[in-house]
Amino acid sequence: MIRVLLAEDHSLVRHGLVRLLATADDIEVVGGAADGAEAVELAGKANPDVILMDLSMPGMDGIEATRGRSFRPTARSRSSSSPRSPTASASSPPSTREPLATC
Numbered sequence: 001m002i003r004v005l006l007a008e009d010h011s012l013v014r015h016g017l018v019r020l021l022a023t024a025d026d027i028e029v030v031g032g033a034a035d036g037a038e039a040v041e042l043a044g045k046a047n048p049d050v051i052l053m054d055l056s057m058p059g060m061d062g063i064e065a066t067r068g069r070s071f072r073p074t075a076r077s078r079s080s081s082s083p084r085s086p087t088a089s090a091s092s093p094p095s096t097r098e099p100l101a102t103c
Contacts, residue, residue, distance in 0.1 A: 005048035006032045007039035007065065009057040017052070036065030 004027055008014040014032050021027045030046040033039035037060040039053060053062040 002027050003030045003047065003049045004028065005030055005039065005043055005046055005051045007034075007036065007051065007053040007057070007062060008032070009034050009054060013054075036060030036062055039065050 004021060006014055006017050006021075006029060008017065011034070014034070018029050018032060021029050030048050031042040033042050035057045036053070039051065039062075040060075043051060051066075053065060055062040
């Protein structure tokens with residue numbers, strides 16, 4: 001099971017992503033944050049495998065949230081505002097994932 005945390009300030013988009021991800025048998029959405037500060041807090045509590053983070057949010061944005069933050073070593077960060085990067089594959093087994101990568 002892949003544990004996903006979503007960080008998106010637009011509630012309609014965030015809820016749509018939750019509903020979309022809920023259709024996958026191997027994905028569990030463990031939290032949804034409206035800004036970067038909330039994402040950092042939830043990441044510490046929910047222990048996600050993947051963090052899908054919007055770059056542009058009010059307050060602490062996605063870039064600031066991922067820079068210098070101490071997410072657990074296997075957590076991955078994926079920007080929802082940039083193209084897919086080969087270094088942050090959610091399909092890789094947890095043991096082969098690199099530490100936090102911002103995209």
